[in-house]
Amino acid sequence: MSTTETKTDTELAAHTSAEARFQYYVAQNVPLLLSIGILIAMVMIYLILFVLTQHHLPGNFEFSTTLNNTMTVGLAAIGQTLVVLTGGIDLSVGGIVDVTNSLAAQMMHDSPGSMLEITLLVLLVGAGAGFINGILVAYGRLQPIIVTIATLAIWQGVALLILPQQGGFIPTGFTNLLAGNIRVLGNLPSSLIIFILLILLWQVLRRTRFLVTLYAIGNDERAARANGAPVMLAKVGAYTVGGIFSGLAGLYLAAVATSGDATSGTPLTLTSIAAVVLGGVSLFGGRGSAIGSLMGAAILTLILSVLFFAGVNPQLQEFFQGLFLILAVIASTLVRPLLQSGR
Amino acid sequence: MSAERRSLLPTLRRLSHSQRGTLLAYVAIIVLFVIGGIYRPSFVRPDNIGLLLLLASFIGLVAAGQTFVILIGGIDLSVPWVLNALAVLLTTASLGQNSRAWWVVPLVLIVGIVIGMVNGLGIVLFDIPPVVMTLGMNGVMQGLVLGFTGGFTCPSCNSLAPPVVQGAITGQVLGIPTGLLVWIVIAIIVGLVLGFTTLGRRIYAIGNNAIAAYLAGVNVRLVTIIVYAISGLFAAIAGIALTAFGQQATLGMGDPYLFDSIAAVVIGGASILGGRGNYWGTIAGAIFLVVLRAVLQEYDISEAARSIASGVVILVALLLYGREARDV
Numbered sequence: 001m002s003t004t005e006t007k008t009d010t011e012l013a014a015h016t017s018a019e020a021r022f023q024y025y026v027a028q029n030v031p032l033l034l035s036i037g038i039l040i041a042m043v044m045i046y047l048i049l050f051v052l053t054q055h056h057l058p059g060n061f062e063f064s065t066t067l068n069n070t071m072t073v074g075l076a077a078i079g080q081t082l083v084v085l086t087g088g089i090d091l092s093v094g095g096i097v098d099v100t101n102s103l104a105a106q107m108m109h110d111s112p113g114s115m116l117e118i119t120l121l122v123l124l125v126g127a128g129a130g131f132i133n134g135i136l137v138a139y140g141r142l143q144p145i146i147v148t149i150a151t152l153a154i155w156q157g158v159a160l161l162i163l164p165q166q167g168g169f170i171p172t173g174f175t176n177l178l179a180g181n182i183r184v185l186g187n188l189p190s191s192l193i194i195f196i197l198l199i200l201l202w203q204v205l206r207r208t209r210f211l212v213t214l215y216a217i218g219n220d221e222r223a224a225r226a227n228g229a230p231v232m233l234a235k236v237g238a239y240t241v242g243g244i245f246s247g248l249a250g251l252y253l254a255a256v257a258t259s260g261d262a263t264s265g266t267p268l269t270l271t272s273i274a275a276v277v278l279g280g281v282s283l284f285g286g287r288g289s290a291i292g293s294l295m296g297a298a299i300l301t302l303i304l305s306v307l308f309f310a311g312v313n314p315q316l317q318e319f320f321q322g323l324f325l326i327l328a329v330i331a332s333t334l335v336r337p338l339l340q341s342g343r
Numbered sequence: 344m345s346a347e348r349r350s351l352l353p354t355l356r357r358l359s360h361s362q363r364g365t366l367l368a369y370v371a372i373i374v375l376f377v378i379g380g381i382y383r384p385s386f387v388r389p390d391n392i393g394l395l396l397l398l399a400s401f402i403g404l405v406a407a408g409q410t411f412v413i414l415i416g417g418i419d420l421s422v423p424w425v426l427n428a429l430a431v432l433l434t435t436a437s438l439g440q441n442s443r444a445w446w447v448v449p450l451v452l453i454v455g456i457v458i459g460m461v462n463g464l465g466i467v468l469f470d471i472p473p474v475v476m477t478l479g480m481n482g483v484m485q486g487l488v489l490g491f492t493g494g495f496t497c498p499s500c501n502s503l504a505p506p507v508v509q510g511a512i513t514g515q516v517l518g519i520p521t522g523l524l525v526w527i528v529i530a531i532i533v534g535l536v537l538g539f540t541t542l543g544r545r546i547y548a549i550g551n552n553a554i555a556a557y558l559a560g561v562n563v564r565l566v567t568i569i570v571y572a573i574s575g576l577f578a579a580i581a582g583i584a585l586t587a588f589g590q591q592a593t594l595g596m597g598d599p600y601l602f603d604s605i606a607a608v609v610i611g612g613a614s615i616l617g618g619r620g621n622y623w624g625t626i627a628g629a630i631f632l633v634v635l636r637a638v639l640q641e642y643d644i645s646e647a648a649r650s651i652a653s654g655v656v657i658l659v660a661l662l663l664y665g666r667e668a669r670d671v
C-alpha cells in the first residue's frame with residue numbers, strides 16, 4: 001500500500017500534466033466522487049419520477065422543502081463527521097438535537113434580541129454537551145460509542161424535562177430567516193445559502209491546524225501523538241464543535257417544524273451516521289469530508305421523495321433507507337478497487 | 344491498616360478489571376434492594392423481587408446476544424426491530440392458537456438466526472462496519488414490520504401469543520416465575536459456551552486480537568457469522584418472552600432494549616472493545632438497570648429523570664472500571 005502511494009507521488013512529480021493531476025485527484029477522492037455520483041443519480045431519478053407523476057417540473061417549493069429537510073440532517077451529519085474523522089462515533093447527536101430543539105421552542109420570543117439570545121444559548125448548550133463527551137473520551141479514556149450512548153440517555157431525559165409535551169413556539173420571522181426564501185437574492189431558499197456557506201466554511205476549516213490534527217488522529221493516533229500533535233485537545237475540540245453543529249441541527253429542526261418536540265431529534269443519531277457513511281467518510285477515521293456528509297444527507301432526503309413519487313407504500317420507508325445504506329456501502333467496497341487499479 | 348483490610352485488598356487486586364466490575368454490579372444490586380426496602384418494605388418481598396428479576400430477564404436475554412457480539416469487538420444495533428419483527432411473526436403466524444405453536448416457535452427462532460447470519464455475512468463478506476450493517480438491518484426490519492402489517496392495522500396483528508407460550512413465561516413453579524427459570528437455564532448454557540467450549544475460547548481470542556487469532560488458525564469469519572447468528576437467536580427468544588409476558592406484540596416494543604442490552608453488558612464489566620467480560624457480569628448489569636429504575640420509581644422520580652439517572656450510572660460504572668490503559 002505504501003509503495004503504491006510513493007509511486008503515485010513520484011509519478012505526479014515527474015509529469016504534472018492536467019491529466020495526471022486529475023487521475024491523482026480521482027484516486028484520492030473515490031468515496032466523495034462516488035457519493036456525488038449517487039446524488040446525481042438520485043436527482044435524475046427524482047426529476048423523472050416527478051415529471052411522470054406531476055406532469056410539470058418541480059418548482060421552488062419542492063426545491064426549498066428538499067433542501068430544508070436536507071439541512072437538518074446535514075448539520076447533524078457535519079457534527080458527526082468531525083467525531084468520525086477521529087475514529088470515534090457520537091450517538092448522542094439525537095439527544096443534543098432534542099435538547100436544543102426543546103430549548104428553542106420553549107424559550108424563543110418574537111423579537112430579534114430573543115432570537116439572537118436563544119441562538120447563542122443553543123450554540124453554548126451544544127458546545128457544552130459535546131465538551132462533556134470529549135472530556136470523557138479523551139481524558140476519561142473511555143470508548144466513544146459507550147460514552148455517547150450514556151450521554152444520549154441523559155440528554156433525552158433533559159429534553160423531556162425542558163419540554164414535557166410537544167409544542168412550544170417558534171416565531172414566524174425566525175422560520176422565514178432559516179427555512180424561508182430570501183427576496184433580495186431572487187427568492188432563493190435561505191437553506192441553499194446556508195448549504196453553500198457550510199461548504200465554503202468546510203473548505204476553510206479543513207485547512208486549519210485543528211482539522212489536520214483530526215485527520216492525523218484518525219489515521220494513526222499514536223503517530224500523531226509522537227509527532228507532538230495535541231491529540232487530547234483536538235479530540236475534545238472535535239466533540240465540542242460536533243456538539244455545536246448538533247445544536248444548530250436542533251435549532252434548524254425547530255425552525256422548520258415551527259414548534260418543538262423533545263423526541264423528534266432522536267432519529268437524527270442514526271440518520272447522521274447514515275449520511276456520513278453515504279458521504280464516503282470512513283468510520284475507521286482519517287478519511288472523508290463534511291461535503292461528502294452533506295451529499296449523504298441530500299441523498300437520504302431524496303430517497304424519501306423518490307419513494308413517495310414512485311408510489312411505494314410509505315410504511316416501507318425505513319426498509320428502503322436501511323437497504324440503501326447497506327447496498328451503498330457494499331457498492332463502495334466493490335467499486336473502490338476497480339477505480340484504484342487504474343493508477 | 345487493619346488486619347481485615349489487609350486480607351481483603353490483595354484478593355480484590357488479583358481480580359481483573361472486568362471481574363471487579365461484575366463484583367461491584369452485584370454489590371450495587373444489593374445496596375439498591377436495601378434502599379428500596381427501607382423506603383417501602385414490600386419492595387423486598389419475594390413476589391416483587393421475582394417480578395423485577397423477570398423484567399430483568401428480558402434485558403438479560405437480549406444482552407446475552409449482545410455479550411457474544413461485544414466480546415468479539417462488534418456491536419448489534421439491529422436488536423430493537425429484529426426483536427419486534429419476530430414478536431409480530433409469533434403472534435400473526437400463530438393467531439394465538441396452541442395448535443400452531445409447535446411450528447411457529449421454531450420458525451421464529453430460525454428466522455432470528457437467519458437475520459443474524461445476514462448481519463454477519465454482510466460484515467464478513469463486504470467489510471461493512473458492524474455499526475452500519477446492523478443499523479441498516481434495523482431499518483430494514485422496521486420497514487418490513489410496518490409494510491407487511493400495514494402500519495399494524497392487519498386483522499391478525501391483534502392476535503395474542505399462544506397460551507402455551509404465555510404459560511412458559513408467566514407460569515409459576517414453587518413461587519418462581521417460569522420465565523425466570525428459562526433465563527437461569529439459558530444463563531448456564533451461555534456461561535458454559537463462553538467458558539468451556541472452543542467456540543468460547545475463539546470468541547475471546549478474536550476480541551483480544553483478531554489478527555493473532557487468525558494466525559493461530561481461528562476461522563475468524565465463521566466465528567463472526569456464528570456470533571451474529573447467536574445475537575439474532577437471542578433477539579428471537581427475547582421477542583417470544585416479551586410477547587408472552589405482555590400477551591401481544593406492539594410496535595416499538597423492542598426500542599428500549601438497544602440501550603439496555605449494551606448498558607447491561609458494559610455495567611457488567613465487559614470491554615466494548617471485545618475480549619474482556621462474561622455473561623455473569625451482563626446478568627448483574629441487567630438486574631441492576633431494572634432494580635435502579637424500580638427504586639427511582641418508588642421515590643416518585645419522573646421518567647425523564649430516570650433516563651438521566653441511567654445515563655449517569657453508566658458513566659460512573661465506566662469511570663470506575665471501564666477506563667483504558669494510558670497509551671504511550
